[in-house]
Each structure stands twice: as C-alpha cells, then as structure tokens.
Amino acid sequence: MAQHHSSSANARIDGAGSEGKIRAAHLLVKHKDSRRPSSWRETSITRSKEExxxxxxxxxxxxxxxxxxxxxxxxxxxxxxxxxxxxxxxFFGKGQMQKEFEDAAFALQPGELSGVVETASGVHLIQRIQ
Incomplete structure (x- = not known):
C-alpha cells in the first residue's frame, strides 16, 4: 500500500514539485556558427551571429x-x-542545459523574460514559466 502513497513533492503530475527544477520556454535563432546550423525551418542556416x-x-x-x-x-x-x-x-534542473542558458534561466523570476542569451546552439530569448 505504501507504494501508492507519495510525498506532496512527487504527487504533482506536471513535475512542478520536483525540487530545484524550473520550467522555461525559449525562442532560438541559430546562425552559421551555431553548433548545428540547420533546423526544422531551414536546412542550411547562413545568417551571421550579428544578424x-x-x-x-x-x-x-x-x-x-x-x-x-x-x-x-x-x-x-x-x-x-x-x-x-x-x-x-x-521542467529542468541544474546541469541539464548549456551553462549560459541555465545561468540565465535560473536567474529569472516566473514570468520574466531574458535579454539575448548566447550559447553554442545560437542565441535565445528565455521566459521562465515556473
């Protein structure tokens, strides 16, 4: 019977109870020097980082x-x-994202939007959800 009981931290189906984790959304724009300069939108990305x-x-x-x-x-x-x-x-915790992304995301309060964040993947806007 105990296997069917869980602490309140584990009871949330959406993962919100996961200790030390946050939830965020982002918008990524890749450039020609990104670690993988292609996406579902473009097979070959040629824009510069500045663009x-x-x-x-x-x-x-x-x-x-x-x-x-x-x-x-x-x-x-x-x-x-x-x-x-x-x-x-x-939801993600520390060590699951690229360091620059993680640092920016964890510095945000829920609802807050970052400025431009650069990683090996490209440039991002990050919005913390929870």
Whole structure:
C-alpha cells in the first residue's frame, strides 16, 4: 500500500514539485556558427551571429511591447523543435542545459523574460514559466 502513497513533492503530475527544477520556454535563432546550423525551418542556416542577434532583439521588442508573446513567436520563428510546444522546454534542473542558458534561466523570476542569451546552439530569448 505504501507504494501508492507519495510525498506532496512527487504527487504533482506536471513535475512542478520536483525540487530545484524550473520550467522555461525559449525562442532560438541559430546562425552559421551555431553548433548545428540547420533546423526544422531551414536546412542550411547562413545568417551571421550579428544578424541572428538583431532578429532576436526585434522579437524581444514585440514581446516586451505586448504585441506578441514568446509562445506566439516561437511557433513560427524558433529554430528549436520546441517551437511546436510554443517554445516550452518543460521542467529542468541544474546541469541539464548549456551553462549560459541555465545561468540565465535560473536567474529569472516566473514570468520574466531574458535579454539575448548566447550559447553554442545560437542565441535565445528565455521566459521562465515556473
């Protein structure tokens, strides 16, 4: 019978009770120097890192102005396969993401949006969900 009982931390189906984990969404723009310069959107990405950053800053302006949400933009503009989930990466803990991404995501409060974050994958906007 005890096997069917769990602590409140394990009882949440969505994983929110997972100690030390956060949930975030992101929008990724890859560039020609990204570790894998291709995506579901483009088979060969040739834009420069500077162009990718400028694109991302434009998306950031749209999000901060309330014109669009990160999820709205991620669906059509993100080079990550998480685009189909509106950029949602689910819950993750320390050591599961690239260090630059992890540091930025864990520094955010729920609902907060990062500025441009650079990783080996490309450039990201990150929004902490929980």
């Amino acid at each position: 990718a950053i400028q694109m991302l800053k434009g998306y950031e302006e749209q999000i901060r102005s309330g014109e669009k949400t990160l999820g709205d933009l991620a669906v059509s503009e993100s080079d990550c396969s998480s685009a189909r989930k509106r950029g949602d990466l689910g």
